[in-house]
Amino acid sequence: MPIEEKEAKNGMLKNVQKIGKLLIVICMMFISLSSPALATTVEENAQAIEGLQTTLTFLWLLIASGLVFFMHAGFSLVETGLTRSKNTANILMKNFMTVVIGILVYWAVGWGIMYGADAAGLIGTNQFFLAGADNATWNSWFFQMVFAATGATIVSGAMAERTNFKAYLVYCILMVAVIYPIYGHWVWSGADMALLSGAESPIVKAIGVAHHDFAGSGVVHSIGGYSALAGVLLVGARIGKFKDGKAIPIPGHNLTIAFLGTLILALGWLGFNGGSTLNANDPYMNLVVVNTFLAGAVGAVTTMAITWMKTGKPDPSLTANGLLGGLVAVTAPCGSISNWGAIAIGIVAGIIIYAGVMFNENNLKLDDPVGAIAVHGYCGTWGLISVGLFSIGIGNGILADASYAAAVPGLFYGGGISLLLIQLVAVVTTMAWGFGLSFIIFKILDAVIGLRVSEEEEIMGLDISEHGIRAYPEYLMREE
Amino acid sequence: MTRMCKLEAIIKPLKLHQVKDALEEAGYPSLTVTDVKGRGQQKGIVQQWRGKQYCVDLLPKTKIEIVLPEDKVEEVIKVIQSTAYTGEIGDGKIFVIPIETVVRIRTGERNGDAL
Numbered sequence: 001m002p003i004e005e006k007e008a009k010n011g012m013l014k015n016v017q018k019i020g021k022l023l024i025v026i027c028m029m030f031i032s033l034s035s036p037a038l039a040t041t042v043e044e045n046a047q048a049i050e051g052l053q054t055t056l057t058f059l060w061l062l063i064a065s066g067l068v069f070f071m072h073a074g075f076s077l078v079e080t081g082l083t084r085s086k087n088t089a090n091i092l093m094k095n096f097m098t099v100v101i102g103i104l105v106y107w108a109v110g111w112g113i114m115y116g117a118d119a120a121g122l123i124g125t126n127q128f129f130l131a132g133a134d135n136a137t138w139n140s141w142f143f144q145m146v147f148a149a150t151g152a153t154i155v156s157g158a159m160a161e162r163t164n165f166k167a168y169l170v171y172c173i174l175m176v177a178v179i180y181p182i183y184g185h186w187v188w189s190g191a192d193m194a195l196l197s198g199a200e201s202p203i204v205k206a207i208g209v210a211h212h213d214f215a216g217s218g219v220v221h222s223i224g225g226y227s228a229l230a231g232v233l234l235v236g237a238r239i240g241k242f243k244d245g246k247a248i249p250i251p252g253h254n255l256t257i258a259f260l261g262t263l264i265l266a267l268g269w270l271g272f273n274g275g276s277t278l279n280a281n282d283p284y285m286n287l288v289v290v291n292t293f294l295a296g297a298v299g300a301v302t303t304m305a306i307t308w309m310k311t312g313k314p315d316p317s318l319t320a321n322g323l324l325g326g327l328v329a330v331t332a333p334c335g336s337i338s339n340w341g342a343i344a345i346g347i348v349a350g351i352i353i354y355a356g357v358m359f360n361e362n363n364l365k366l367d368d369p370v371g372a373i374a375v376h377g378y379c380g381t382w383g384l385i386s387v388g389l390f391s392i393g394i395g396n397g398i399l400a401d402a403s404y405a406a407a408v409p410g411l412f413y414g415g416g417i418s419l420l421l422i423q424l425v426a427v428v429t430t431m432a433w434g435f436g437l438s439f440i441i442f443k444i445l446d447a448v449i450g451l452r453v454s455e456e457e458e459i460m461g462l463d464i465s466e467h468g469i470r471a472y473p474e475y476l477m478r479e480e
Numbered sequence: 481m482t483r484m485c486k487l488e489a490i491i492k493p494l495k496l497h498q499v500k501d502a503l504e505e506a507g508y509p510s511l512t513v514t515d516v517k518g519r520g521q522q523k524g525i526v527q528q529w530r531g532k533q534y535c536v537d538l539l540p541k542t543k544i545e546i547v548l549p550e551d552k553v554e555e556v557i558k559v560i561q562s563t564a565y566t567g568e569i570g571d572g573k574i575f576v577i578p579i580e581t582v583v584r585i586r587t588g589e590r591n592g593d594a595l
Contacts, residue, residue, distance in 0.1 A: 249529035307531050315531050357530065371530070 056280035058135075061143045064275025068146040071268030072099045072153060077261025079157040080471075082252035082317055082370045086461025087161045088471030094156045094165065098172050102149025105176040110148050111141050114181035114189060121193030121201050124185050143275060147220055151180045154224030155438070158372035159231045162238050162458050165466045167449040171231075174441055179227065183433050184219050187211060187426070196426050207422045212391070212406035214288075215276035217332030217383025218430045225377020226434035228368070234442045235451050237367030239458055247361040250369070255316055262320040266296055269327050273334050283401050284335055291334040292327060295346035299326020302350025310354075318354060321371045325353040328376055329383040333390055336406040338398060341390035348386070349379045381427050388420030482549045482592055484579040487556055489544045490518065491564040491572040496542045502563040503546070508556055510595075512545040522569050541572065547579055547595060 076095035080088045108129055116124030127133070130141060152175040156168065186195035193200050196211040204210050213219055241248060252258060273292045277285045303322025307315035326346035330337075333345060356374030360366040366373065393409035394402045409415030445451055452458075457465035464470060491499060496513065503511065517538040524537035546556060557574055565571055584594040 247532065249532045249534040251527070251529040251534075311528055311531060311533065313528055315528060317530050354531065361532075 053281050057278070058139050060280035061139055061275055061278070064271035065143045065146045067268050067271025068143075068150075068275065069099070071146075071150070071265050071272070072096075074261045074264035074268055075150075075153045075157065077257045077264065078320070079160055079261075079370055081254045081256070081258025081261060082157075083160050084250065084461070085253040085472055086463055086470065088253070088463060089467050089469055090165060090462035091156070091160055092471065093467060094160075094168055095153055097169060098149045098152045098156060101169065101172050102152070102176050103145060105173050106145040106148045106181075107141070109177040110181040111144065113178070114144065114184040115140070118185070118189060118191030118193055121191060121195045121198055122185070123182055124189060140278075143278075147216065147272075148176050148180055150220050151175050151224035151227065154221070154372050154376045155228045155231050157370040158228035158368045159235050160369050161462065162452055163231075163235055164450050164453055165462070167445045167451050170445060170449065171438075171441060175227065175438075179434065179437050179441075180219075180223060183223055183430070186429070187213050187219050196422070196429065203425060204422065207418050207425070209408050209418045209422055211422045211426045212336065212387050212419075213332045213384060213426065214335045214404070215273045215331045217328060217330075217380045218426050221328045221331065221376040221380035222384065222427070222430035223434040225373050225375070225380050226431050227438035228372045229366070229377055230435045230439040231442055231451075232366050232368050232373065234439065234446060237365070238369070239455065241367040242365060245365070247365075252317065252369070258317060259320055262323060266293075266323060266327060269293075269296070269331075273331055277335070277404060279404075282404065284399070284405070287398070288334045291337060291339060291342035292330055294339055294342040295330030295334070295349065296323045296327040298343050298346035299323055299329070299350040299353065302326075302347050303353045306351065306354045318357065318371070321357065321375055322350045322353045324375045325349040325379040328379040329386060331380075332383040333387045333406070335402070335404060336387060336391040336393075336399070336410075338390075338392060341386075341392075345383070345386045345390060349382055352378050352382055380430070384423045384427050384430070385420070388423035391415065391419055482551065484547060484582060484591065484595070485550050485553050486577045486579050487544075487546045487548070487553065487560070488575040488577065489546075489560050489564065489572065490516065490541050490574075491544065491560070492566065492570060493540055493542045495564045495566070496544075498563045499544065499560055502559050503556070506555065506559050508546060508548065508552075508559075510546065514543045514545070516541050516543045520570065520573075525570075539570065547582060549592065549595070 072095060076092055079095065080091045083091060111130065112126060112128035113124045116126040116128070119125045127137075130137065133141065149172075152172040155171065155175070159168070185191070187197050192198045195201050195203060198204060199210065238250065241250060269292055270289060274285060274289045277288060300319050300323035303325070304314045304319040307313070307318050326349045329345050329349035330342055333341065337345070353371070353374050356378040357368075357371050360368055360373055368374070387406050387410060389410045389412050391406035391408065391410035392399045392413055393415055394405050394407050396409060396413070399405055406419060408419050411417060411420050442451060453462060453465060461470070489499070493515070500511070500513075503509070518541050519538055524535050524539060526533050527536050528534075544560070548556060553576055557576075560574060582591050582594040583589070
């Protein structure tokens with residue numbers, strides 16, 4: 001046998017041995033896996049999948065919370081961009097402190113009042129300072145917390161450029177500790193007696209269907225918007241806003257900043273509405289997201305078209321408001337309606353933005369520099385009403401497997417008037433609670449601290465008078 | 481002794497670069513530029529904020545100041561007028577003012593030598 005042939009034969013033998021060893025290992029693995037001692041039961045599999053789903057929900061809610069947290073950057077930018085540069089540092093401080101206060105106050109008081117053990121369907125009574133919290137509670141708390149400070153931020157924008165900083169801070173604490181969480185308890189606590197949504201609530205029993213506010217057109221936006229209305233009414237218009245009863249435009253100092261803020265808010269809505277599924281495995285999460293952005297987009301187009309027709313030029317800041325109006329309106333119905341429903345809701349929201357801003361200025365003589373009352377108040381109300389009109393109803397059509405949506409069809413889908421009726425009850429409640437309670441609080445603050453800065457301070461700008469520094473200090477000369 | 485004049489040209493800010501380059505090309509590189517606000521007979525322009533129109537009654541303008549011998553004035557006026565021209569309202573104005581004395585701070589030279 002020649003040397004090469006012998007070596008080749010040896011090599012073949014080695015290969016055969018290797019294959020043999022591999023077969024033995026594979027056989028052993030099969031045996032071990034199929035033996036009873038190592039088998040996974042169906043129950044264990046189900047448990048593992050459930051654990052994974054819980055983890056996914058935790059993760060999704062943390063991501064969504066981050067997006068909603070980022071909305072505070074959006075609010076800051078919209079408010080500074082639509083106002084004058086001399087008040088920028090003040091506005092940044094207000095929005096910044098709103099988040100900071102929101103975190104602490106919602107931890108200490110807000111969460112307990114909103115989600116603590118129910119008393120008579122009206123208020124939560126425990127879990128203050130997150131006592132007894134576990135992993136799931138901390139996860140829920142973080143998601144709910146980022147919503148809580150939003151109401152105060154809405155008010156901040158409407159009262160910009162003339163409100164006393166200290167009075168605003170106290171108001172902010174009360175908003176996150178009392179105004180927001182009590183109304184939130186009535187809608188979102190899940191308590192049997194919860195005033196507007198619990199099965200045992202006398203209101204729900206009388207009408208026959210629970211109130212539905214998916215992500216807070218009412219809880220967050222209407223409450224914020226009507227609180228803003230009370231604030232604007234009491235603090236009065238900025239110097240120079242009205243001349244002989246006629247509204248005078250006071251242009252904001254930076255549209256770039258205002259538009260960046262608007263887009264950040266829109267991005268945040270992905271978390272605001274998407275996260276409000278409260279379940280990463282919700283089969284309608286993507287419907288929620290698509291409806292949200294459809295309504296926002298068509299709201300912007302509608303407002304742009306109206307301003308274009310009215311003045312001959314498409315108005316930038318009102319168009320930006322139009323996007324927000326659509327987003328606010330669809331926040332309540334987004335999980336209960338079709339894409340076409342979202343389009344219809346957005347168009348109406350776009351009309352409400354233009355009509356609302358003009359009505360506030362020309363008829364009510366209200367000075368709302370950023371349009372917060374129209375965006376959050378009026379469009380929030382429209383959002384609540386639209387649930388009663390456009391809801392498809394759980395189990396019907398595209399919502400065959402829905403769990404978190406308005407239970408019955410709305411008026412346009414053959415469901416009759418009852419859903420619309422309970423939505424209207426909620427509308428009246430947001431107005432009475434948000435406007436009424438804030439009115440009382442602002443009245444007290446005005447008497448104790450003073451709601452408005454002095455005339456000299458307002459003319460000088462709140463940056464210097466309240467904080468001693470302008471946001472853009474290099475514009476001022478300094479003598480050496 | 482040649483008399484000296486100052487040209488004050490109030491022009492549209494967006495025209496500054498063209499005017500400056502044209503002056504340099506014509507041999508008049510020295511100038512002083514100031515951002516100013518003002519208005520002419522049309523009393524400002526109308527702008528729009530949040531769907532409402534309002535009048536901006538003091539418009540941003542740019543003032544160019546050049547000091548030169550009297551016999552060069554017409555030439556420089558032509559340069560500025562031809563480059564700052566758009567034909568629209570608000571193109572600006574040129575004022576010519578006699579100058580008494582010019583002193584160069586560094587050397588103490590006076591009048592024509594100091595330009």
